[in-house]
Amino acid sequence: ASSSKFASKIEPKRRYDILYGNLNRLPKKVRFFVEENAKVCQPDAIHICDGSDKEKELLYYMLQRDGAIKPLRKYENCWLATTDPADVARVESQEKHDTVPRIKDGVKGTLANWMSPEDMETALDSRFPGCMRGRTMYVIPFSMGPVGSPLSKIGIEITDSAYVVASMKIMTRMGQNVLDTLKDGDFIKCLHSVGQPVTGTAPTGSKYAWPCNPKDVLVAHLPERNEICSYGSGYGGNSLLGKKCFALRIGSILARREGWLAEHMLIMGVENPQGEKKYFAAAFPSACGKTNLAMMEPSLPGYKVTCVGDDIAWMRFDKNGQLRAINPEAGFFGVAPGTSMKTNPNAMRTIQKNTVFTNVGATSDGGVYWEGMDEEMPDNVSTTSWLGVEDWRKETGKPAAHPNSRFCTPADQCPIIDDQWESPEGVPIEGIIFGGRRPEGVPLVYESFDWNHGVFLGAALKSEATAAAEHKGKVVMHDPFAMRPFFGYNFGHYLDHWLSFQDNDKLKLPKVFHVNWFRKGPSGFLWPGFGENSRVLDWIFRRVNGEDCAMKSAVGLVPTPDSIDLSGLKDKVDMEELFRLPKDFWKMEVEELNKYFEEQVGEDLPAKIRQELKKLEQRVESD
Ligand code: PEP
Ligand code: NA
Ligand code: MN
Secondary structure, three states, X not given: OOOOOOOOOOOOOOOOEEEEOOHHHOOHHHHHHHHHHHHHHOOOEEEEOOOOHHXXXXXXXXXXXXXXXXXXXXXXXXXXXXXXXXXXXXXXXXXXXXXXXXXXXXXXXXXXXXXXXXXXXXXXXXXXXXXXXOOEEEEXXXXXXXXXXXXXXEEEEEEOOHHHHHHHHHHOXXXXXXXXXXOOOOOEEEEEEOOOOOOOOOOOOOOOOOOOOHHHOEEEEEHHHOEEEEEOOOOHHHHOOHHHHHHHHHXXXXXXXXXXXXXXXXXXXXXXXXXXXXXXXXXXXXXXXXHHHHOOOOOOXXXXXXXXXXXXXXXXXXXXXXXXXXXXXXXXXXXXXXXXXXXXXXXXXXXXXXXXXXXOEEXXXXXXXXXXXXXXXXXXXXXXXXXXXXXXXXXXXXXXXXXXXXXXXXXXXXXXXXXXXXOOOOEEEEEEEEEOOOOOOOOOEEEOOXXXXXXXXXXXXXXXXXXXXXXXXXXXXXXXHHOHHHOOOOHHHHHXXXXXXXXXXXXXXXXXXXXXXOOEEOOEEOOOOHHHHHHHHHHHHHHHOOOOOEEEOOOOEEEOOOOOOOOOOOOOOOHHHHHOOOHHHHHHHHHHHHHHHHHHHHHHOOHHHHHHHHHHHHHHHOO
């Protein structure tokens, strides 16, 4: 049976050298996948990754030789890559199947992008044939989750980017042991090309040592074939296919089918002064400080936070009805700007070695620099911006680092990594936290009345984002479950899946919370944030333990007076204002949510979510 997704005639097989590894030793299905794509993409050579240190050295040597990375001599084994300025962020993905909620004609859907099977075929067919000419095709066997864990899944990524291989080595468990575990099993097929074949004898074209093809970028998911195809971009979210594409988009589809959850959530351990420990999972849209919270240093004496993951949680109820989570990743791919010893000291300590930085500024003493790093630069040290401007100065108004510049660093280097972070059965989750950047009206913390109300809180999640260029200023945007760019299937069905757990009385459903660190008063933020957020975690911890410290309000269960521990806080906090529920604001919020659900989810909105909105409306009205 021909299973090629490429319809057009492929030129007769070209010869390729096996540079590294042995094609004959691959499991049969993997070998077939590699040969099939080698035929289409026509690389000059193939490198089968084993994940060894020798391989790592070879890769960094080649990347450096080709000018793609530079060593950062101030640190140990740290590197700087700069991209083509047209390839710096994720693109919206294309889905070829039933992903889009049924909404009215003429409304632009924001929850998924659908492409007809014919258009998808044409789109792939016009890109991949011959795309790796003159390049090496790397074969990366990787495991999302600890190798061999019952919660883990295996993928094989084929790519023509050595930067991707180096990054996948940090972000996933990759190499020969994954193939040994896979044997003849199935895997997620990931195909990636930067889309810039080398056609002449010397590298041509771009002045950047960063091959890409921005005008033809395509990130596509073919869930019915367990395939991901990504073309034209080398940027993390588009090219490290284990992350957003597999662990979230394909993952959410598998999760629904198999009865679990693949979510855009951090996982953290919290230990109270009595030594009792609980784990929480938390979803926040971009730019809310998810990585900071995952690695926070609590200001409340006696509390201890440990990090399991900062971006993705795979969660499943075990046979005792306990929800358990693993972090499918092995590294952090974090936004650099804004990271400092004040905002995230543990991230700063993590990135001192074995880290690949992308699009940050470089200092003349071999270090890195970005906006909000909060470090004094000695007079004799100058900075080169991510765009290569030497002797960069703040006064130019242009940033030294791209706002979406990143660090890619091994998770096990984090000084507060949880001792159970690689536990094959996952850590027990006792609370789920949603949060957004809400300057107005939304209290510091509240708890849902029950599971269905909790699902509603996730569905209604919004956050202030510094909008794309076409908008002016900051706008509050919908980002349900912080998953808007990552839903692998119809969001209405996703809500049905979350709601379905309510019907199984064997499950211990975790409590659900909503937090907002970002409410503003006349003179700025009302809440100090960062380590002081431990005061909110303390309240959540006590609620999970059944303490009577909450009372009903229109929006949910809020802390009783004085139940948030403010002892030792330096500046006085206006708690009344932090928890005020302005009636006009909430009436507008209900109206706006109603419009959003009608327009974007339409007839696929579960009745239970509609009921929750109705109940909120009634509570606001009678408040
Ligand atoms: C990414 O774009 O690769 C990424 C990790 O995105 P985010 O930080 O927004 O989750
Ligand atoms: Na991004
Ligand atoms: Mn993320």
